[in-house]
Amino acid sequence: xxxxxxxxxxxxxxxxxxxxxxxxxxxxxxxxxxxxxxxxxxxxxxxxxxxxxxxxxxxxxxxxxxxxxxxxxxxxxxxxxxxxxxxxxxxxxxxxxxxxxxxxxxxxxxxxxxxxxxxxxxxxxxxxxxxxxxxxxxxxxxxxxxxxxxxxxxxxxxxxxxxxxxxxxxxxxxxxxxxxxxxxxxxxxxxxxxxxxxxxxxxxxxxxxxxxxxxxxxxxxxxxxxxxxxxxxxxxxxxxxxxxxxxxxxxxxxxxxxxxxxxxxxxxxxxxxxxxxxxxxxxxxxxxxxxxxxxxxxxxxxxxxxxxxxxxxxxxxxxxxxxxxxxxxxxxxxxxxxxxxxxxxxxxxxxxxxxxxxxxxxxxxxxxxxxxxxxxxxxxxxxxxxxxxxxxxxxxxxxxxxxxxxxxxxxxxxxxxxxxxxxxxxxxxxxxxxxxxxxxxxxxxxxxxxxxxxxxxxxxxxxxxxxxxxxxxxxxxxxxxxxxxxxxxxxxxxxxxxxxx
Amino acid sequence: xxxxxxxxxxxxxxxxxxxxxxxxxxxxxxxxxxxxxxxxxxxxxxxxxxxxxxxxxxxxxxxxxxxxxxxxxxxxxxxxxxxxxxxxxxxxxxxxxxxxxxxxxxxxxxxxxxxxxxxxxxxxxxxxxxxxxxxxxxxxxxxxxxxxxxxxxxxxxxxxxxxxxxxxxxxxxxxxxxxxxxxxxxxxxxxxxxxxxxxxxxxxxxxxxxxxxxxxxxxxxxxxxxxxxxxxxxxxxxxxxxxxxxxxxxxxxxxxxxxxxxxxxxxxxxxxxxxxxxxxxxxxxxxxxxxxxxxxxxxxxxxxxxx
Numbered sequence: 167x168x169x170x171x172x173x174x175x176x177x178x179x180x181x182x183x184x185x186x187x188x189x190x191x192x193x194x195x196x197x198x199x200x201x202x203x204x205x206x207x208x209x210x211x212x213x214x215x216x217x218x219x220x221x222x223x224x225x226x227x228x229x230x231x232x233x234x235x236x237x238x239x240x241x242x243x244x245x246x247x248x249x250x251x252x253x254x255x256x257x258x259x260x261x262x263x264x265x266x267x268x269x270x271x272x273x274x275x276x277x278x279x280x281x282x283x284x285x286x287x288x289x290x291x292x293x294x295x296x297x298x299x300x301x302x303x304x305x306x307x308x309x310x311x312x313x314x315x316x317x318x319x320x321x322x323x324x325x326x327x328x329x330x331x332x333x334x335x336x337x338x339x340x341x342x343x344x345x346x347x348x349x350x351x352x353x354x355x356x357x358x359x360x361x362x363x364x365x366x367x368x369x370x371x372x373x374x375x376x377x378x379x380x381x382x383x384x385x386x387x388x389x390x391x392x393x394x395x396x397x398x399x400x401x402x403x404x405x406x407x408x409x410x411x412x413x414x415x416x417x418x419x420x421x422x423x424x425x426x427x428x429x430x431x432x433x434x435x436x437x438x439x440x441x442x443x444x445x446x447x448x449x450x451x452x453x454x455x456x457x458x459x460x461x462x463x464x465x466x467x468x469x470x471x472x473x474x475x476x477x478x479x480x481x482x483x484x485x486x487x488x489x490x491x492x493x494x495x496x497x498x499x500x501x502x503x504x505x506x507x508x509x510x511x512x513x514x515x516x517x518x519x520x521x522x523x524x525x526x527x528x529x530x531x532x533x534x535x536x537x538x539x540x541x542x543x544x545x546x547x548x549x550x551x552x553x554x555x556x557x558x559x560x561x562x563x564x565x566x567x568x569x570x571x572x573x574x575x576x577x578x579x580x581x582x583x584x585x586x587x588x589x590x591x592x593x594x595x596x597x598x599x600x601x602x603x604x605x606x607x608x609x610x611x612x613x614x615x616x617x618x619x620x621x622x623x624x625x626x627x628x629x630x631x632x633x634x635x636x637x638x639x640x641x642x643x644x645x646x647x648x649x650x651x652x653x654x655x656x657x658x659x660x661x662x663x664x665x666x667x
Numbered sequence: 668x669x670x671x672x673x674x675x676x677x678x679x680x681x682x683x684x685x686x687x688x689x690x691x692x693x694x695x696x697x698x699x700x701x702x703x704x705x706x707x708x709x710x711x712x713x714x715x716x717x718x719x720x721x722x723x724x725x726x727x728x729x730x731x732x733x734x735x736x737x738x739x740x741x742x743x744x745x746x747x748x749x750x751x752x753x754x755x756x757x758x759x760x761x762x763x764x765x766x767x768x769x770x771x772x773x774x775x776x777x778x779x780x781x782x783x784x785x786x787x788x789x790x791x792x793x794x795x796x797x798x799x800x801x802x803x804x805x806x807x808x809x810x811x812x813x814x815x816x817x818x819x820x821x822x823x824x825x826x827x828x829x830x831x832x833x834x835x836x837x838x839x840x841x842x843x844x845x846x847x848x849x850x851x852x853x854x855x856x857x858x859x860x861x862x863x864x865x866x867x868x869x870x871x872x873x874x875x876x877x878x879x880x881x882x883x884x885x886x887x888x889x890x891x892x893x894x895x896x897x898x899x900x901x902x903x904x905x906x907x908x909x910x911x912x913x914x915x916x917x918x919x920x921x922x923x924x925x926x927x928x929x930x931x932x933x934x935x936x937x938x939x940x941x942x943x944x945x946x947x948x949x950x951x952x953x954x955x956x957x958x959x960x961x962x963x964x965x966x967x968x969x970x971x972x973x974x
Contacts, residue, residue: 280890280928281876281889281890281928281929312927312928313890313927313928314890316890316891316893316927316957316958316959317959318890318891318959319773319959320888320891320960322772343748343750343781343823344823357890477795603756603774604755604756604777605774605777606753606755606777606778608778608796608801609796609801625774627773627776627778627779627796628773628774628776628777629772629773629774630772630773630774645772645773645774646772646773646774647771647772647773647960647961648752648765648771648772648773648775648776648961649773649823649959649961650773651773651779
């Protein structure tokens, strides 16, 4: 079948308009990554082109220029998806999830490399035609992706054990001395999405609805304002939510509620001691902010010694603000509707009932009041900086270790998995892993169990993300150039959330 | 101007003499290749001090007048930050080699902290990371590897770099950076490259998507290229060796362009005048930069020649 672009009402050249009607030599167009509309469907040669169905197809670049916005209109209601291919890798045709039925659609093509040429088609089927028996396609269109911010550091993939690694995407903050970026890194360690946000940002993560990148700029003073940023992956406005005292980490809940760590203080000893503690502040989708947990309601600080002066103090605050609980990560378990936070004051993982704000349990590795006590000859929890509930009785945690202490000034950080034994109250180690080259992590750091049973580890200031398998073998590892660090992040098997198209 | 003519002839002669596969015709859509690229090598010498472990070591630089790449600086004004890195797995020699060749990874450093100077000094106790005081002195103990102190200017150019080695037996707690603390000796090879033959007095388009290695010999990530420079040098191409870090000031005229992607129309270059192509005077150079990279040397530099 042959067709003309005009007959299809498609642009004759799916490239920026400056080239469209100029007398630019073809070779220049090719250099710029632009190609005239094809003579036939080349993304999926088996899909019959229906030139009457597609009223328009106008792909364009989103503000992050590795995202192609595919928008179309059809003359009848259809379900549709986008078939696309990076012409550098023509044998790997990709597809988006199906859209809901309608006569217009828009899908952001995600995970594309910068400065590549993308060829795409819209594939349509009748509503509910799960067998795709009557699928029809648009003509193909071509668009070059643009560049990513030059502030991105280079990545070096130092381990790539194909077949043992679980392919996916890391959304992760990249922190430099002067700027921060929210990024997505593909399974080959290449940046495929990045935008500069306020600096620093500590976590970058995909929104639950799959349409945006969420990131956080922590407050630098305990009475200051932290900001939660929402940056569309495709087109739209960047929005912000300011939260007084928001610091270090946040998590999004399935209904779109954001839960961030917050700061609070309390005076003790006849108001001569001023201790800094932590809260969990929820921001509901309508913007309402609610403190759902306050550590001072559940733990009584020991006043036997002085805590370190807090860098979050406001000026020469008197009495001097003391850094007490230092809660530094939060995660959420949807099955139980519980939060997990990690605290430095007692080297603990704390499980919190979201509905009531009550403590469910505390897990520590150092004695003191606790519900679960680590049973190990090795230190398993020390300055923990992330915790994930694998199942109701299994916890995965990242520990920074005794960094900065005279006993062990260059301690290796580690990941531990602990099984909680109801019969003994013990937390028994199932996994203990530290890198062979002893990565020191004095700042952030995180471990997450991913689909397929592997574990990703973000060694934040070391600028490294590792993926280890059940045998504790490193099966994927990417490093940043000197001068950049990772923050917190998230691993995703897929960038598309099918229920939002 | 008579002295300049032989240089142009020499460039043309290089092309005609078969120094690489010179294109027969000048290009207006010029695909840059690795064969067009210069090569850079550097020998870095860095002073090291054995210092009292655990001490609040004082770093100062009141007499520092030039950065590592030869640029003049005001020690009180131009050193905006000091970075302190602990590299537990690397010897001073390995760090030196890594700095010179731009091959160090973030994971090579167990600790990176920064200090905003008070005048021309930074004590270890003033170093911090995003407002967090990490008690750096507690880290600064024996057997923690090589500690690197790098004085940085506003654009993160290294003004000077020194190695701090914590020793329990040392009583030294102060170090002073001078122009002799770190020296970089650069060798640049322009004779082995294939010049890019372009038409005289006419702008053109360059595409660097085909480059695979930078002039330092490392794999090149195209996406890191963010600046382009075209300029004329009065000296011979050999003089680029001394000027490789200062083409903005030594080339005259000079045009620059912030770039992204892998191609650029030189008609968009920004200079005192519009860029109208090269002429037969002097030596013309085209350079591509990665401004976020540690080593500010061009990732790509070539000579432009016209028939």
